[in-house]
Amino acid sequence: MVFDSFWVYLAASPLWWLTLTILVYLAAQKLFLKSGSIALLNPVAVSIVALIVLLELSRTSYDAYFAGAQFLHFLLGPATVALAVPLFRQMARLRAIWFPVTVSLAVGVLVGAFSAVAIGYALGLDRETLISLAPKSVTTPVAMGISEVLGGIPAMTAAFVVFTGITGAVIGLRILKAAGVTDESAVGVAMGVTAHGVGTARAFEAHPVSGAFAGLAMALAAFLTALLLPPVFEWMGWL
Amino acid sequence: MLNGIALLLFCQLCGEALVRLFGWPVPGPVIGMLLLFLWLRYRGRSSHDLDLTADGLLKYLALLFVPAGVGVMVYFDALGGTWLKLGVTLLASAVITLVVTGWTMEWLLRRQKTEHTDGL
Numbered sequence: 001m002v003f004d005s006f007w008v009y010l011a012a013s014p015l016w017w018l019t020l021t022i023l024v025y026l027a028a029q030k031l032f033l034k035s036g037s038i039a040l041l042n043p044v045a046v047s048i049v050a051l052i053v054l055l056e057l058s059r060t061s062y063d064a065y066f067a068g069a070q071f072l073h074f075l076l077g078p079a080t081v082a083l084a085v086p087l088f089r090q091m092a093r094l095r096a097i098w099f100p101v102t103v104s105l106a107v108g109v110l111v112g113a114f115s116a117v118a119i120g121y122a123l124g125l126d127r128e129t130l131i132s133l134a135p136k137s138v139t140t141p142v143a144m145g146i147s148e149v150l151g152g153i154p155a156m157t158a159a160f161v162v163f164t165g166i167t168g169a170v171i172g173l174r175i176l177k178a179a180g181v182t183d184e185s186a187v188g189v190a191m192g193v194t195a196h197g198v199g200t201a202r203a204f205e206a207h208p209v210s211g212a213f214a215g216l217a218m219a220l221a222a223f224l225t226a227l228l229l230p231p232v233f234e235w236m237g238w239l
Numbered sequence: 240m241l242n243g244i245a246l247l248l249f250c251q252l253c254g255e256a257l258v259r260l261f262g263w264p265v266p267g268p269v270i271g272m273l274l275l276f277l278w279l280r281y282r283g284r285s286s287h288d289l290d291l292t293a294d295g296l297l298k299y300l301a302l303l304f305v306p307a308g309v310g311v312m313v314y315f316d317a318l319g320g321t322w323l324k325l326g327v328t329l330l331a332s333a334v335i336t337l338v339v340t341g342w343t344m345e346w347l348l349r350r351q352k353t354e355h356t357d358g359l
Contacts, residue, residue, distance in 0.1 A: 025302045044301050048308035055312065062313050069306035076303045078247040078296060080268035081254070084275035085285055085293035100347035108340035116332035123324045133328065137336060140307065141266040149264075159314035160329060162307060167333045169301075175334055181341030183348055190341040194333055198308075201301035211297070219269045226264040 017060075017068030024050050042170045044198060076197070083200070083215030090212040093185065101189060105217055108193030109224045110232075112137035128153060134233070135225055136160035139196045142222045149230050161196070168195020169202040184209040192217030243292025250275040 010016040028043040028050065035041050055065055066073070087094070094101070116133040125133075132152030135143040140161045147157035172191050181187055184207045191199040192214030200218050204211030254271030257263065263270070279285055318325060 021305055022302070025305055044304055044308060047302075047305045048311070051305065051309045052312045055309070062310060065309060066306060069309070072303055073306040075296065076307075077251045077268040077271075078244065079300055079303055080266075081247045081250045081271040081275050082293035082296045084250075084272045084279060085289060086297065087276060088279040088285060091280070097348060097351065100344050100351060103347055104340050104344035107343045108336055111339045112332065112336040115335040116328055119331050120324070120328040123328060125321060125324055125328070129321065129325070133325075133332075136329065136332075139266060139269070142264065142269075145264050153317075155314060156317060159311050159318065160325070162311045163326075163329050164333055165304065166308065167330055168337065171330075171333070172337055175337050176341050179338045179341055181338075181345050183345055186341050186344035186348065189344055190337050193340050194336040198301070198304050201304065204297060204300060215272070219272055222265050222269050 012064070014068035014071070017065045018071055019068075020054070021047070021051065021069050021072060024054075039170050039174055042166070042202075044201070045166050045170055048166070080197070080219075083212075083219070086204075086208060086212035087216050090185075090209060093209070094213075094216070097185060101185070101213070101216070104186070104189050105193055105220050106224060106228075108190065108217070109137070109221050109228060112194060112221075113225070113229060129156065131233075132156040133160055134229060136164045137194055137196065138222045138225045139218060142226055146226055146229055150233055165195045165198030168199040172199055172202060173206055185213040188213030188215075189217040193221045196221070240288060240292050240295075242286070242288040243290075246275070246289055247271075247292065247296075250278070 025047045028046040032041045032043045113134040116136060117130050120130045120133050131150045132147050135146040135157060140158055143157050143161045144154040147154045172195060176187050176190055188203045188210035191203040196218045200214040203214035250271040251268050253274055255267030257270050258267045
């Protein structure tokens with residue numbers, strides 16, 4: 001009985017889910033390192049799965065969870081701004097290779113959107129879903145906005161963005177290594193343009209230069225996608 | 240550290256304000272990042288305080304995505320029976336995007352290097 005009322009208090013308090021999110025992440029990080037960095041045990045992916053299971057088991061709604069977790073979520077804003085600092089440190093390198101960076105970014109944005117639409121089309125997904133897939137490589141608020149403009153379903157796009165980010169973080173470094181991409185800035189641009197913020201976080205873990213360029217790629221990809229996709233889709237007669 | 244966090248929040252705030260004001264289709268923090276970058280360029284150097292705050296925040300960047308990631312549970316029902324096709328599509332697209340972008344940049348970097356050597 002005491003436990004019951006205790007649980008009712010805790011579950012309703014933002015402190016509980018905030019603390020639990022951090023503890024789960026720390027445990028996932030420990031597991032990842034102990035396993036010898038097995039890609040599939042990516043701490044973000046493991047934490048998300050573990051927390052969803054905990055929420056389902058305790059019949060807690062996402063809203064109740066987010067009441068606590070929002071304090072971490074809020075920090076995404078200042079953390080995104082902070083990406084300017086590592087980028088500034090890479091100024092000399094950025095100035096030397098701005099042309100390869102710009103071209104690769106544009107290529108990545110277009111390939112990211114159209115590969116998803118083409119594969120989805122081949123698998124027989126409906127038009128609304130295909131449109132919702134197109135902006136999945138950019139950060140959530142931008143992706144949802146673009147999805148709406150194009151006539152997709154923003155909520156669906158949000159789920160695709162999250163899935164893409166985690167997929168990129170889990171497999172990205174390994175795929176790039178297998179493909180023979182060794183330059184740290186190239187690794188960063190590929191991670192940022194494919195898997196936005198989650199990919200950027202992973203890129204920082206690999207190398208500070210990769211992280212800096214991933215942050216840049218993520219930010220510029222948001223601009224490019226917002227500028228490019230609507231006119232390209234209109235030109236293709238999809239709107 | 241307070242100076243650092245104040246600068247970050249101020250840049251974010253300016254970013255959000257500009258986005259609202261002009262109706263730009265990008266998030267405020269992304270504009271804030273560009274504003275901070277321009278400020279650092281103008282000033283020519285970062286500060287110890289800003290370095291400390293930025294590095295501290297970015298060290299735990301991955302953790303900050305967990306709350307939003309848990310949000311996919313809300314969409315489970317909406318994705319319904321197509322989840323397998325969607326999963327395959329997103330996975331394949333991520334692999335293609337990674338490889339094509341990585342190769343493009345490696346190729347351009349190598350080309351740039353040889354051009355420079357040719358010029359010597």
